[in-house]
Amino acid sequence: MTSTGSVYSLAGEQRARAESAAWSRFTAPADGGEFYAAWLSLLAVRVQRARVALLLLAQDEAGSFAVSAAWPDPQRDLKYLGPTAQRALSERRGIVDGVDGDQLVSEAGARIAFPIEMPGTLCGAVVLEVGGGSAADLQTALREVHWAIAWLVDHFRERVQRREQAEAARMALLNGLLAGALQHRRLKPSAVAVANDLATKLRCDRVSIGFESKGQVEPLVISNTAVFDKRSDLVRHLGEAMDEVFDLGVPVGHPATGDQELRALAHAEAARELKVAAMLSVPVVDTGQAIGVITLERADGPPFDADEHRMLRAVGVVLGPAWALQRQNSRSWWQRWSEAFHAARVAMFGPRHPGMKLIGSLALLALLVVTLVHVDHRVAARTSIEGATQIAAAAPFDGFVAAGLVRAGDTVRQGQTLARLDDRDLKLERARWSAEREQLQRRFQVAMAAADRGAMGVFAA
Structure with missing residues (x-):
């Protein structure tokens, strides 16, 4: 028991x-x-x-x-x-x-x-x-x-x-960033406002924003920094990290885990040289194409978690169209023309846009046909032929002849008078215009006496 x-x-x-x-x-x-x-x-x-x-x-x-x-x-x-x-x-x-x-x-x-x-x-x-x-x-x-x-x-x-609370906070952050970006008409002040706001709200030591130029991403603004040397090591390391994200088209962070380490080599190098514990870069996207990169750094803070990855990726998608429009508006006409020409060239000779290639080929073929091929242009119309007799009596001088002093076939001397024209019509015409001129002068004097400047201007003309 x-x-x-x-x-x-x-x-x-x-x-x-x-x-x-x-x-x-x-x-x-x-x-x-x-x-x-x-x-x-x-x-x-x-x-x-x-x-x-x-x-x-x-x-x-x-x-x-x-x-x-x-x-x-x-x-x-x-x-x-x-x-x-x-x-x-x-x-x-x-x-x-x-x-x-x-x-x-x-x-x-x-x-x-x-x-x-x-x-x-x-x-x-x-x-x-x-x-x-x-x-x-x-x-x-x-x-x-x-x-x-x-x-x-x-x-x-x-x-x-x-x-739901995290989603609401994320939406509030996105709306605040977008509102701050749209308060400025030019790209650089808008990017400065967003960089400073992100650095404050996400507890980052530095936030950098760069945009693509001639195939490379160049840092445009750095949070809490009014002026920086574009040839410094800081800008060079940030540019290399941004190029990595721009080429991949996806967010890249440090420290990376698993298979992401191979695609975060530039970030690992930048983190080591800049002595930061965590980095995260997300692409700025407009119409499906990356136009820039946002890079966030924490010197000794915690790594960026999955929620921050998703939120910052949404930031790049939301701000991309606004920044693209501001960037387009700040460019000169020749830069816009160059971009349009480059876009058309890519559309015509690039790997995509088959419809554009077809339309361009047909337009070029039509132009060649119109330029090089010559054909008779025939117009159909109803016609009839009628016989007629015309007799013309022409004088050898303009106007009416008052007196003909010689006839056709006579021999004349140099300076000899051949005919006198009837000038009665010309004298009448001169008299008419003289009367018209005197009438206008009198009306001008009347307008001047009445101080009518409008009428004076009309008569003076």
């Missing part, structure tokens, strides 16, 4: 220690995986005669579920619990398998599965296998599972709330 009591006492102590350790991990988890494992351990400890437990959670919006925690051994194969879990997920209700009348099947036990739901969202399912017992024991186990699921639902709601 004493031996049996000591065995039960030892089992109780082990159970208490396991529950205490699970509570410690549950209240202060290091990550989500530890939280789920601690929750499942607490549930299994509270359910009498629990043999194994499995927690399935949704991995994406497509409806795929994966194992997030298993008890007591995470390495144990629990595929035989899959059908019960599948029923709970598909039917969205509690499932109990292995019940025979009022008693559980003593050999195989029973399997309990409950879906984990939020309003309109299926988050996962929990499955337990329990040993034989009465219907009251089964009912108690079901209540324990139902009670424990509320903790997970609350955890999911809190996670959604944190995500």
Whole structure:
């Protein structure tokens, strides 16, 4: 009797220690995986005669579920619990398998599965296998599972709330940066405002913004720096890091992890030379093409996390069109013409834009045909031919002849008068214009006497 009591006492102590350790991990988890494992351990400890437990959670919006925690051994194969879990997920209700009348099947036990739901969202399912017992024991186990699921639902709601708050903060930051950028009409003051704002809000020691020029990215502004030497080592290292991001077209950070180390060589070199602990560069994008780079540095701060990566990538996408427009407006006409010519040349001879190439080829062919091929141009019209006799009596002088002193065929001397023209029409014309001139002079004098400047201007003209 004493031996049996000591065995039960030892089992109780082990159970208490396991529950205490699970509570410690549950209240202060290091990550989500530890939280789920601690929750499942607490549930299994509270359910009498629990043999194994499995927690399935949704991995994406497509409806795929994966194992997030298993008890007591995470390495144990629990595929035989899959059908019960599948029923709970598909039917969205509690499932109990292995019940025979009022008693559980003593050999195989029973399997309990409950879906984990939020309003309109299926988050996962929990499955337990329990040993034989009465219907009251089964009912108690079901209540324990139902009670424990509320903790997970609350955890999911809190996670959604944190995500929404982070999204709201990210949108507020984006709106603030865009508003600050649009307060300026020129590119450089706009970039200075954004760089200073990013350095303050993201706790960065330095924020640099550069734009592409002749195939390379040149730093244009540096936060909290009015003037800097473009030939300095600082600008050179920043330019090399920006070129790396401009060529790749994706954000690059330091320290890099995994396969990203090979594409962050320039950032690693710049971080070592500039003595900074963390760097992150994101492309500034306009219409799908990178036009510049934003580089952020922290001398001794924490590395940029995934949320900051996403937010800064959105910053580059949001500010890209505004900066592209400001940059375009600040350029001279010959720079715009050069860019337009370069864009047309790339469209015609580059690897893309087949429609533009076809239109250009057809236009060139039409121009060659019009220039080099000569054809008769015929116009159809209704015509008729009628006979007529015309007699012309022409004088050898302009105007009417008053007297003809010689005839055709006569011999004349140099300076001899041949004919006198009738000048009566000319004298009448001169008299008419003289009268018109005198009339206008009188009207001009009347207007001058009346101080009518408008009329004076008309008559003077």
